Amino acid sequence: MGKVKLTDTILRDAHQSLMATRMSTAEMLPIVEKLDKVGFEALEVWGGATFDASIRFLKEDPWERLREIKKRAKNTKLQMLLRGQNLLGYRHYADDIVDKFVQKSVENGIDVIRIFDALNDVRNIRQACESTKKYGAHAQLAICYTISPVHTIEYYKNLAKEMEELRADSIAIKDMSGILLPYRAYELVKELKKTVKVPIEIHTHTTAGLGEMTCIKAIEAGVDIVDTAMSPFSSGTSQPATESLVRTLQGTEFDTGLDLELLKEIAEYFKPIRKKHLECGDLNPQALFTEPNIVEYQLPGGMLSNMLSQLKAQKAENKYEDVLREIPKVRADLGYPPLVTPLSQMVGTQSVFNVLTGSRYKMIPKEIKDYVKGFYGKSPVPISDEMKKIIIGDDEIFNGRPADLIENEYDKIKQEIGDLAKSDEDVLMYAMFPQVAKTYLENRDKPEKIGKEKKIEEQVINVIF
Incomplete structure (x- = not known):
């Protein structure tokens, strides 16, 4: 037991969960240095839907965001979420694309890559894990938590063993729907701690009103790291509030040792940003409602x-x-x-x-x-x-393994985008989101065109299926 470490999600999953990933780089950068001083285990700042939303809605370069955050975060590890062989897109990519993407993510500032597969099929996370290790970053493999007759504690223990065999540096329990019940979390963490030697992190959401209780029970069971979000973008479909958990653990054997005064300053910074997004409709108040039935529907x-x-x-x-x-x-x-x-x-x-x-x-x-x-x-x-x-x-x-059906495709894609791509990063952007990236790359040197297109696009609801 002992001190619990926190990873804060304010710059990635918090705004992805509450307002469809609409926080801009300009809104993030002024507060990064303060976030860096807190002493978090990591800051989750990239990956998930942030890459797509940056180019599709915000007309920003996601790689530039990462580099700018890295310049300001000199002490805290930067973390991203990666969908295994899907990377940040919606299909499986060839191994050479996965390898190149991981290489460039690490070069541009990522220290920890949380890798998951939607089916918990470890064959789909192997390449991303190998590349992460090869380029010197921390490979955190994630168990997608779900409830069904087959998803027993035994199932998750076997999965964790497979992940350790893949040389995972740590394992995350990724409870994407917020359906992990507190006492179940206690049992799961206890059993995983007996099964594997690597650190265990817990990531949940407060959608069903369970998040805070689940985190406390996981902490009592010996979990090493907990994901939280700074209070202005916490709760509802987001993570439990960072400051609340820090206060709860003060004076106990699990005390995080984090400075509440500094956290208060950071929260004050985000309050007007939250207000702005609430007023313009990005932040839907419905996302803050508690929906206990989500446990049934998942x-x-x-x-x-x-x-x-x-x-x-x-x-x-x-x-x-x-x-x-x-x-x-x-x-x-x-x-x-x-x-x-x-x-x-x-x-x-x-x-x-x-x-x-x-x-x-x-x-x-x-x-x-x-x-x-x-x-x-x-x-x-x-x-x-x-x-x-x-x-x-x-x-x-x-x-x-599905990716065995895909031949190496990096050179072909690079040729396809041609001179529009000025770097490997541009090629990777195009590999994942061909139409959206092409439009962005064509217009990036014409700010007035980007501004006009942004207004038009903001009026359109894009639903990806």
């Missing part, structure tokens, strides 16, 4: 808002409850995948189709077919022959 916050947009577009908001009830059924049909990007969007879309057409699996998105064919990895439990027949007929199923 939906991450982003999936809920995407699903509502889909139903609204079809003038079918009255079908919301029906879709919520359909999601657990679709998930069971598909072998209980954890509901995290991209699987959460896929399961949500299939559920919407099932309800709106009035006939289950009458319409099936290509992504669901590819998933059943094995192109995303291995489902936690085998999908029944009956379901396979309904979804893909007699099509063949691939049982290998």
Whole structure:
């Protein structure tokens, strides 16, 4: 036991969870030096949806953001979230792209890479983990926490062992929907601590009203690091508040030793930023509501808002409850995948189709077919022959590592983007988001054009499925 370390998510997951990743680099930079003085284990500043949102909505260079943060954070490790073989995009990339992306992330300032796979298929995190180690960064492998008949404590222990065998430097319990119950967290952390030697970190959300209790029980069980968010962007679909946890642990054996006065100053800085985003509609007050039923449906916050947009577009908001009830059924049909990007969007879309057409699996998105064919990895439990027949007929199923089907593609992509790319970083941006990155690269030297396009784009709701 002893002192608990904190990783603060204010510059990444906090604003991603509450306001669709709309905090700009200009809003971040003035406070980085103070955040750096606190003594956090790490600052989560990059990855997840920040890369996409930077170029798509904010018309900013995500690499430049990282470099500027690094200049100001001289003492604290910078952390990012990476979707394994998916990197920060929405498909699997070839190994050479994964390797190059990790190399450039580390060169530009990342110290800790948290790597996860939506299916907890370790084959999909192997390359990213090897590259992270190769370029001298800390490889933190993440267990996507979910609830199903197959996701037992034993299942998670075996997964943690596999991750340690891959040479993970630490392991995160990634509770993306905020559904990890406090006493379950206690048992899980206790068992993982007995099973592996590397440090354990816990990442949860307060969507269901459980986050703070879950963190306390995990701390009592011996967890090494806890993810929190500075109070102005904490709670709801975000993380528990940093200052509140620091105060709670003061004077106990778990005391973080962090300076509350400095944390207060940082919170004051973020309050007007929060107010601004609330007034312009980026921060939806609904994201701050407590929704205990989320434990049943297991939906991450982003999936809920995407699903509502889909139903609204079809003038079918009255079908919301029906879709919520359909999601657990679709998930069971598909072998209980954890509901995290991209699987959460896929399961949500299939559920919407099932309800709106009035006939289950009458319409099936290509992504669901590819998933059943094995192109995303291995489902936690085998999908029944009956379901396979309904979804893909007699099509063949691939049982290998999905990325083995993709030939090295970096040079081809570099050639494709040509002179628009001035660096490897530009090429990687284009590799992940071809249309959006191309538009950004074409216009980056024309500030007036970027400003105009930004206004137009801000009026459009982009829902990615």
